[in-house]
Structures are given as structure tokens and as C-alpha cells.
């Protein structure tokens with residue numbers, strides 16, 4: 032079901048068509064702030080759309096604190112997002128020490144329960160309660176690392192429920208997840224894309240980045256990584272290194288970084304589609320979208336307005352067009368949509384193959 | 399099946415008859431040393447027998463390093479122990495970074511695989527291999543604490559095998575074990591007896607002791623504690639506090655401490671029998687022994703030769719007699735056996751109710 036049109040015979044640039052990508056851990060820290068939120072989401076969703084993403088699942092946290100934690104903050108987020116997004120979006124709700132008793136009230140309006148690392152570190156019985164109260168058919172996203180990871184995997188196993196580990200950051204953790212996946216395929220995980228390309232060798236001050244050894248382990252075990260995410264890693268690295276944080280940091284790097292890995296023979300286009308589209312849909316039971324992204328694989332990528340954890344340059348890959356429901360919303364990498372038509376995917380239908388219009392061969396872009 | 403003969407009506411001292419006790423984590427650090435081992439085991443088993451223990455399961459480690467790790471060191475331990483023990487004994491073998499491939503060769507001659515904390519900390523994949531290679535019908539004893547505990551419980555759960563956690567040392571760990579026990583009754587645990595009576599309040603320099611809060615949690619959740627053990631805690635506290643380490647440290651405190659708790663209404667005689675006899679037999683599939691211990695509940699207990707982590711005094715409880723196979727081997731708390739008749743329980747039969755001679759009412763001791 033992957034549509035790749037290689038056009039090297041007709042043009043010096045190769046164009047591929049991908050399904051609309053899904054950002055499963057979009058970082059919009061003011062989403063529940065009705066004052067600052069709308070403009071932030073508008074900008075974040077513009078950047079996302081221009082980068083090829085047509086759905087943003089919003090992580091429920093700022094750099095340090097959870098944001099959507101109950102029906103009231105969810106309502107604020109809902110109000111913030113209405114008519115403020117170019118992409119479809121969905122909410123997640125954070126589990127905290129305070130909300131095990133009522134967090135499930137939000138479950139039908141979110142795609143997942145989000146368990147933030149800082150908030151729940153060493154709070155085993157609270158996490159246990161959060162999971163117990165959360166509907167079994169709704170996903171759980173855990174930021175668990177190192178010592179917390181085994182606990183959360185154990186709890187999920189005891190409660191016989193699926194769990195998704197986001198932002199796996201070292202080889203021991205991935206190795207543990209792989210061991211569990213052998214027995215239980217409902218355990219899934221993602222790594223932040225920048226973790227595959229930037230390491231502690233580049234930023235020794237940023238311990239949240241992997242070591243070179245961790246990174247090699249990730250690449251060697253790509254099959255165990257169900258999805259790629261952006262997450263808050265670019266912002267966290269910017270913070271530690273004293274660089275400017277701005278909305279959508281690192282999002283536009285996604286395809287250029289991954290396509291460079293395709294060129295280097297470390298990844299296939301199929302891997303990208305699997306980890307930024309197919310698996311996100313399966314893991315979070317997202318509905319199919321009629322959305323296509325035409326990518327020029329050889330377009331030289333330049334960082335213009337934003338800092339990025341990956342500043343080494345030499346990347347190629349440009350989004351030529353994004354087409355949603357037959358309408359071109361991005362052209363030559365720039366937003367052309369004039370309306371904020373993103374829908375809230377709050378009630379999640381079980382994933383199924385619906386009759387999506389055939390992915391039409393796109394006209395040659397001729398650059 | 400508990401035989402308690404209260405005799406307060408006949409004498410000022412009450413006497414109870416217990417089945418022969420089992421020390422599931424006996425600390426004999428030189429057991430695989432054919433030079434130092436025999437005298438150490440002779441002394442350790444004498445102290446054990448005088449304290450009411452008729453079977454010592456030997457922990458496979460010294461204070462820091464594993465001791466029995468392969469067929470060769472097991473053979474040395476076997477040679478050391480032959481004709482050197484007053485009690486029955488059994489060996490455990492340590493899992494280490496080096497022996498996952500061959501440790502199982504020893505399995506039929508030991509009662510359990512012992513996973514020492516210091517040796518296997520943060521070595522998830524090695525522990526995974528150790529468990530995979532160990533026969534499913536043989537017990538595993540893990541010293542896992544805190545961050546390692548969830549990992550080992552997860553591995554046992556994934557491999558669908560029983561596991562015994564020894565020396566639980568804080569309330570978070572017991573709480574985690576309790577959560578797992580709700581789903582899987584094959585998870586068992588013990589606490590070191592001194593952890594119930596001595597805390598960091600008594601020895602602030604000894605972080606291996608529980609806090610007062612941990613200790614209260616232990617007492618509140620005695621039902622979740624399958625067994626009591628002695629372990630190396632007394633030696634470890636002696637080391638940290640600069641007190642003299644000697645063979646059998648803390649062993650003689652066992653019954654006086656526990657009986658003081660019975661007197662204080664915090665424990666029942668039935669609890670003692672369960673956690674020092676019935677459950678050890680079930681957990682480690684030990685054969686029944688024909689052994690009885692007559693205890694004078696009101697005999698004032700005095701520390702004579704050895705330091706102890708519990709020096710507050712005020713304890714009562716004295717072993718009057720130990721009778722094995724109908725023969726008195728301890729009288730008035732002193733060894734009277736002249737032969738070292740302890741057997742190696744190396745091949746473990748499934749636990750079953752065999753026809754043990756009825757536990758005869760003992761003659762009144764009349765003190």
C-alpha cells in the first residue's frame with residue numbers, strides 16, 4: 032500500500048508520495064491556555080502541515096508539568112484548539128498524583144492517557160491506580176525510563192493491557208522493551224527522531240540525548256521501534272544548550288533527516304510510512320485520513336527561522352505539496368490553505384480499512 | 399496442624415511446641431572454602447540448632463561476592479558440608495554475569511538459583527538469560543531491591559515462573575510485591591527478622607535497615623510476607639557499625655524477637671510456624687522433617703557471646719529442647735548431639751504431606 036513514484040528517469044529530482052504523516056507526540060505546551068494557546072497551535076500546526084504531518088496528537092505536558100489533567104483543562108484545550116489548527120489533532124490527558132480517581136472521566140474525549148516521567152517517578156501505587164481506572168481499550172503512553180520502565184511494563188502486564196512507551200532514550204530501555212515485546216506484542220514504543228541523529232557526543236551537556244552506543248543500538252534494532260516521534264526533545268536540548276525555543280522546533284527536520292538515512296541505506300521509505308503513519312494509526316486507533324504528501328527527495332533542506340539540534344547540514348528533502356481531501360493545502364513547502372480546518376479526533380473509532388480514494392499519481396513537479 | 403500447648407495453668411512459664419524451623423537464607427560465607435568452611439558450618443549449624451532451626455538453606459554469597467557459582471564450587475561446598483553440619487542443609491547457586499550458560503548444570507543438586515543484588519544490578523539481559531536457562535520447577539531467590547525489583551518481577555512474569563524475593567527492605571518494594579501477588583500467587587517474599595525490630599532510627603549509618611515508616615508498613619502487611627529470614631543483615635549491620643562479626647550473628651535472636659511480638663499482640667504463634675516452617679517447605683519444595691522444638695516462652699533471653707543488632711534487651715524465649723527423629727539433640731538450649739548428622743537436601747522432592755509421626759506433647763519442663 033505504499034506509493035512511491037521514482038522519477039529519476041524524467042527529472043534530476045526524485046519525488047515520492049507518502050500518506051499524510053502523524054505526529055504522535057506533538058509538543059504544544061500552551062494547549063490548555065485559552066490566551067496563549069490558539070496562536071501557538073496555529074503556528075505549530077502550520078509548521079507540522081508544511082512538514083508533511085496531517086494529524087498532531089498533543090502530548091499533555093509542558094517541558095516540566097502536565098497540562099491536561101481533568102475535564103476542565105481538557106475543555107480549555109478543546110476551546111483553544113477549535114478553529115486554531117491546520118491539521119487534525121487529538122488530545123491526551125496526563126495522569127498525576129492527584130487524578131487517579133477522576134482522570135477516566137476524560138477518556139472518551141482523548142486518544143490516550145499520558146504518564147509524564149517527572150510527575151510519576153517512583154510512584155508505583157499511583158501509576159497502578161491510574162492504569163486500573165483507565166479503560167482497557169484506550170491506549171496509555173508512558174514516558175518511563177530506566178528504573179521506572181520495568182515498573183510500568185510490569186503493571187501493564189499484570190493488568191493485561193497494551194502500553195506505548197514514548198521517547199525511548201537508551202539501549203538498556205529498548206532492550207528491555209524488546210524482551211517484553213517477544214511475549215506481548217501489545218507493548219509498543221517510539222524514539223524521538225533526533226535521537227537517531229544527534230547524541231551526547233554533539234551536546235555533552237544534554238543527558239537526555241542517547242550516547243553513540245545507544246544510537247547504534249537503535250539503528251540495529253529499528254524493527255523493535257514501532258513509531259518515530261518528535262516530542263519535546265528539540266526543545267529540551269535547546270533549553271540545556273541555551274538556544275532559542277520556538278514553536279515547532281525540530282518538526283521540519285523530520286523528513287530531511289529520515290530521507291538522508293534512506294539515502295545512506297539505513298532506512299527505507301517503507302520504514303518511514305510504517306513508523307509515521309501505519310503504526311500510529313494502529314497503536315492509537317486513529318481513523319484513516321484522505322491525505323497525501325508529495326516529497327522532493329533531493330531538494331536541499333535549509334534551516335531558516337529556527338534553531339535545531341541537528342545543524343550539521345547536508346540534508347535533502349522538501350515537501351512539495353500536501354493534499355487533504357483532494358485539496359492542496361501546502362504548495363512548494365508553504366501553506367496555501369487559508370482556513371483552519373483541522374478537526375478534533377476526540378472520539379476514536381477502531382482502526383479499519385475504510386475506502387480511501389485511490390492515491391492518485393501526482394503531477395510531475397518539474398524542479 | 400499447629401501444636402501449641404499452653405501450660406500457664408501448671409507452671410509460671412508457658413511452653414510451646416513448634417515444628418523444626420527452617421532458615422531459608424543461612425549466611426555461611428565460607429561454605430565453598432574447604433579449609434575454612436567445615437569449622438564455620440559446624441559452628442553455624444550448632445547455633446542454628448540451638449535456636450530451633452533444623453534445616454539451613456545456604457545463601458550463595460559472602461557479604462559482597464557470590465560463592466557457589468558452578469559445578470566445581472558446588473562440589474567444594476558439598477565436600478565442606480559433608481559431616482560438618484548438625485542441621486540438614488541445602489545449597490543454592492548464584493547467578494552471575496559469567497554463568498548463564500552453565501549454571502543450570504547444578505540445578506538438580508541445589509534448591510534454588512540465587513540472584514545476588516550487587517552482582518546483577520542493572521544487568522537485565524543477563525538476568526533474563528539466567529532465568530531462561532534455569533529449570534521452571536526450581537525456585538529462584540532474588541535479592542532485588544528498588545529499581546531492580548520491578549525488572550526481576552517482570553522477567554518472572556514474562557517467563558511465567560515462580561520467584562521468591564528475599565530480604566525485602568522497604569515499603570515501596572513490599573507494596574510492589576503485594577501488587578504482583580494479587581495477580582500471581584507464585585510470587586513470594588521474605589523479610590529479614592531484624593528488619594521488623596531494628597530500624598535506621600537505631601543505626602542511622604546502616605541504610606540497609608528499614609526506616610520506621612517501612613517497618614510499620616511491614617507489620618501492617620504481615621500477610622503479604624510469606625517467610626521470615628535471617629540472611630546477612632546482622633553481619634552487614636555489624637560491619638557498618640564496626641561491631642564484631644562472628645558466625646551465626648543474630649540467629650539466636652529469632653525466637654525471642656518473634657515471641658516478644660507475640661506477647662505484644664503483633665504476631666501469632668501460627669504466623670511464626672507459617673513463616674519459618676510451612677511456607678519455606680512450600681516455596682522451596684523441601685521434604686518434611688521429623689523435628690520438634692520445645693520453647694519456653696518466658697525464659698529471659700540474654701546475649702552472651704555475640705553482638706546483635708538488637709541489644710535493647712527485655713526479650714523472653716528459650717529453646718528447651720530440639721528433637722529430631724525422636725532423639726533429643728538440644729537440651730536446655732545447649733547442643734547435646736555428639737554427631738554431625740545433618741543431611742544434604744540436594745535433590746528436592748515435591749512438597750507433600752508425608753506421614754510424620756504425630757507431634758507428641760512434650761513432658762513438662764518445670765522451670
Ligand SMILES: [Zn+2]
Pocket residue numbers: 294328329347
Ligand atoms: Zn539522494
Ligand SMILES: [Zn+2]
Pocket residue numbers: 050051308319320321322
Ligand atoms: Zn493515512
Ligand SMILES: [Zn+2]
Pocket residue numbers: 081364365366
Ligand atoms: Zn513556511
Ligand SMILES: [Zn+2]
Pocket residue numbers: 044327329330396397398
Ligand atoms: Zn525538486
Ligand SMILES: [Zn+2]
Pocket residue numbers: 417418675686687688689
Ligand atoms: Zn516440619
Ligand SMILES: [Zn+2]
Pocket residue numbers: 661695696714
Ligand atoms: Zn510473656
Ligand SMILES: [Zn+2]
Pocket residue numbers: 448731732733
Ligand atoms: Zn550454646
Ligand SMILES: [Zn+2]
Pocket residue numbers: 411694696697763764765
Ligand atoms: Zn522455663
